[in-house]
Amino acid sequence: MMLHCSGDDRGLSDPVLLEKIDRLFACNVGNYVDLPQLVVVGDQSSGKSSVLEGLTRLAFPRDSGLCTRFATQIIFRRRSIGERRIMASILPCHSTEEVHVAELHSWKGKDLQSLDVESFSAMMAEVHTLMRVSQSENDGLPTFSKHVLQVEICGPQEDHLSVIDVPGIFSNAIPGKTTKEDKVLVRSMVQAYMKNPRSIILMVVPANVDIATQEIVEMAHEVDPTGERTLGVLTKPDLVDKGAEAKVIDIIKGDRMQVKLGWVVVRNLGQSELQGGITRRDAAEEELQKHHPWNVIDCEDFGIDALKIRIRVTVTANARQAFTSVKHEVSNSPKARQISLTSLGPPRKTMEQQMQYLVDIFSSFQNLTTQALGGNYSLNDAFEDLGALRLATAVVTRNEKFSEDLDRWGHLFDFNNEPSSQSDASDFVTGRQKSEKGILCSRKYKDIPEILDILPEPSNMSPPLSHDLASWIGDEYRQSRGFEMGTFNHLLLSGLMKKQSLKWTTLANGYIGDAITIIHSYITNGLSQVCPDRRVYEKLLSFLMDKLLERYQKAIDKVNHLLFVERSMIPMTLNHYLNDNMEKCRQKRATSILASKVIDGPNGKVVRLDDLKYQQNMSNVEHVVQNLQDILQSYYKVARKRFVDNICMEACGYHLIQGPISPLELLSPSLVGSMSMEQLDEIAGENAILKRRREQLHKEIVDLSMARKILL
Ligand code: GDP
Numbered sequence: 123m124m125l126h127c128s129g130d131d132r133g134l135s136d137p138v139l140l141e142k143i144d145r146l147f148a149c150n151v152g153n154y155v156d157l158p159q160l161v162v163v164g165d166q167s168s169g170k171s172s173v174l175e176g177l178t179r180l181a182f183p184r185d186s187g188l189c190t191r192f193a194t195q196i197i198f199r200r201r202s203i204g205e206r207r208i209m210a211s212i213l214p215c216h217s218t219e220e221v222h223v224a225e226l227h228s229w230k231g232k233d234l235q236s237l238d239v240e241s242f243s244a245m246m247a248e249v250h251t252l253m254r255v256s257q258s259e260n261d262g263l264p265t266f267s268k269h270v271l272q273v274e275i276c277g278p279q280e281d282h283l284s285v286i287d288v289p290g291i292f293s294n295a296i297p298g299k300t301t302k303e304d305k306v307l308v309r310s311m312v313q314a315y316m317k318n319p320r321s322i323i324l325m326v327v328p329a330n331v332d333i334a335t336q337e338i339v340e341m342a343h344e345v346d347p348t349g350e351r352t353l354g355v356l357t358k359p360d361l362v363d364k365g366a367e368a369k370v371i372d373i374i375k376g377d378r379m380q381v382k383l384g385w386v387v388v389r390n391l392g393q394s395e396l397q398g399g400i401t402r403r404d405a406a407e408e409e410l411q412k413h414h415p416w417n418v419i420d421c422e423d424f425g426i427d428a429l430k431i432r433i434r435v436t437v438t439a440n441a442r443q444a445f446t447s448v449k450h451e452v453s454n455s456p457k458a459r460q461i462s463l464t465s466l467g468p469p470r471k472t473m474e475q476q477m478q479y480l481v482d483i484f485s486s487f488q489n490l491t492t493q494a495l496g497g498n499y500s501l502n503d504a505f506e507d508l509g510a511l512r513l514a515t516a517v518v519t520r521n522e523k524f525s526e527d528l529d530r531w532g533h534l535f536d537f538n539n540e541p542s543s544q545s546d547a548s549d550f551v552t553g554r555q556k557s558e559k560g561i562l563c564s565r566k567y568k569d570i571p572e573i574l575d576i577l578p579e580p581s582n583m584s585p586p587l588s589h590d591l592a593s594w595i596g597d598e599y600r601q602s603r604g605f606e607m608g609t610f611n612h613l614l615l616s617g618l619m620k621k622q623s624l625k626w627t628t629l630a631n632g633y634i635g636d637a638i639t640i641i642h643s644y645i646t647n648g649l650s651q652v653c654p655d656r657r658v659y660e661k662l663l664s665f666l667m668d669k670l671l672e673r674y675q676k677a678i679d680k681v682n683h684l685l686f687v688e689r690s691m692i693p694m695t696l697n698h699y700l701n702d703n704m705e706k707c708r709q710k711r712a713t714s715i716l717a718s719k720v721i722d723g724p725n726g727k728v729v730r731l732d733d734l735k736y737q738q739n740m741s742n743v744e745h746v747v748q749n750l751q752d753i754l755q756s757y758y759k760v761a762r763k764r765f766v767d768n769i770c771m772e773a774c775g776y777h778l779i780q781g782p783i784s785p786l787e788l789l790s791p792s793l794v795g796s797m798s799m800e801q802l803d804e805i806a807g808e809n810a811i812l813k814r815r816r817e818q819l820h821k822e823i824v825d826l827s828m829a830r831k832i833l834l
């Protein structure tokens with residue numbers, strides 16, 4: 123605060139405290155410290171502005187006719203560098219219209235180099251207009267405004283302090299000037315400032331009136347019942363009636379008004395003295411102090427300087443308390459900020475930094491994949507939280523399901539169906555089903571929208587048809603037989619196999635759709651796990667997407683390739699299980715035919731040799747058909763197992779997981795090398811917000827660590 127007499131001892135704050143606050147401001151954490159705040163309250167014309175002027179040496183406009191219409195907050199800040207600077211602005215109240223808010227915001231006080239009487243009152247006039255408060259009778263404008271005029275004074279000799287001058291409260295509305303509503307408005311405004319526990323209430327009461335009639339005393343008692351932060355100021359001692367002085371002195375000496383911080387008598391200049399312009403404020407005060415009965419008052423209870431000292435003690439005590447919480451804040455903040463900073467990852471300004479950043483991400487991804495494929499789930503908590511990361515388990519489970527589905531649902535006609543007189547070839551067309559009803563969906567996993575386009579359509583299927591297999595094969599044979607005798611054209615087996623394996627396409631497509639879904643959700647979840655920066659994650663994924671789709675497509679192509687091999691080529695196998703299976707078929711058939719001829723002999727079950735002749739009782743065609751059925755059944759089983767293995771190993775295992783062109787292989791550090799400088803910057807570069815955030819955090823950590831040292 124600019125003081126008329128030099129030296130810190132005359133300021134409103136303790137010099138040691140000031141220095142501490144100074145140093146906190148110097149390391150930018152002053153904002154954590156709430157500035158001590160003085161609120162000057164009292165009835166209209168009680169002398170508030172005069173007291174403020176005495177304290178701050180700023181020419182607060184005092185106008186006996188025109189009372190204070192809005193709150194004025196003067197913020198003093200000490201700044202060791204630079205010249206004294208005064209800035210004025212208006213803080214619009216909350217309920218203001220947007221247009222008006224903009225207007226108020228755009229106002230900046232001009233020519234405030236020195237805030238003398240003229241410039242201060244000129245500015246006030248300007249502000250009155252801006253705030254749209256009444257300046258003459260009958261202009262229809264409100265008398266008071268809830269906007270706040272804020273004047274910030276920075277300089278090497280200022281205190282760290284905020285002082286608020288509020289409109290004076292009044293009990294009677296004056297027709298044409300103030301209304302009952304005004305009275306309520308001002309009261310609530312003043313009360314709000316007084317309620318703030320940070321405020322020190324400077325309660326101004328004229329000595330020449332009956333204090334008991336002063337509403338402000340009651341109000342102060344309401345918000346601060348113990349009087350810890352209320353300081354009483356008695357003004358106008360010079361106007362006290364002769365003989366009534368004893369009552370005033372009583373207040374100061376006693377503690378009747380329950381104001382712990384006590385009372386101070388202050389003598390300001392009266393209206394006529396001000397207009398006269400000769401009388402000096404301090405001289406007038408000193409003069410009064412010399413005379414009876416005021417000379418009985420202790421020095422520390424009389425005069426503006428005594429008031430300053432009293433304020434300083436109070437402010438210091440308050441600030442000490444505030445420092446305790448600041449200390450707490452300051453000692454915990456650096457840690458929290460360090461965590462935030464770490465979460466941003468290393469800086470990525472240069473190309474090298476960007477490459478390294480991505481290489482690290484891909485390396486972490488590969489480590490994760492090694493664990494995921496090894497089923498080594500205990501190593502990383504992520505496997506616990508994200509089911510999609512348990513890759514090995516998901517794939518193995520799906521493989522098994524595929525094998526099982528193909529076994530139970532893959533063949534068109536049921537192999538084990540006994541010949542029945544009702545069934546005929548039309549069953550195939552009408553789709554008569556086995557008694558074991560149900561529908562099987564080819565897909566087990568939910569679709570992921572971004573890969574939906576390339577995946578084969580899911581579809582439902584029915585169980586194998588319970589049509590008599592022998593009559594279907596017989597029909598097929600009869601329609602395509604040539605001159606062969608006892609044998610058949612090899613193309614016939616191809617045709618039968620193709621029809622019998624009709625549903626392999628749906629099942630295999632469903633399987634590969636699921637496998638790709640499993641891999642893709644592993645990739646997205648895994649990548650977001652190793653790349654906490656959401657922006658980078660999204661950019662990386664969009665960079666990868668086309669390449670991933672290409673690789674997924676390769677797996678689908680492989681499925682089609684294997685389907686062609688199994689279903690459209692001439693049946694072939696070197697697997698000796700074909701013969702084993704055929705032998706089993708024949709034995710089964712013989713056993714079932716002879717079942718009725720079996721008799722119990724002394725050494726187990728026996729069949730008479732004559733009964734075996736029954737078997738020979740077949741036509742040539744029947745024999746060939748029977749043979750054909752055995753071969754089809756035997757070959758189908760060998761081919762089905764081969765198909766399941768090939769699909770799982772080649773389409774999924776090789777193309778999706780372990781092969782050199784699998785999508786998992788794509789997400790390797792070497793991919794970074796293939797990125798152009800632009801791509802690198804686009805994906806891994808820091809945007810302006812992030813850069814600023816990083817710099818901000820960095821600075822705050824440095825500042826706060828320094829602040830901690832200051833406060834310790
Ligand atoms: P506010 O409305 O509470 O801000 O009061 P002001 O500071 O504007 O003062 C109201 C009137 O009382 C002004 O004319 C002042 O000159 C006058 N006044 C204030 N304090 C004293 C004082 O101690 N003695 C005398 N004689 N007049 C005073």
Ligand code: MG
Nearest residue numbers: 170171189190
């Ligand atoms: Mg005033």
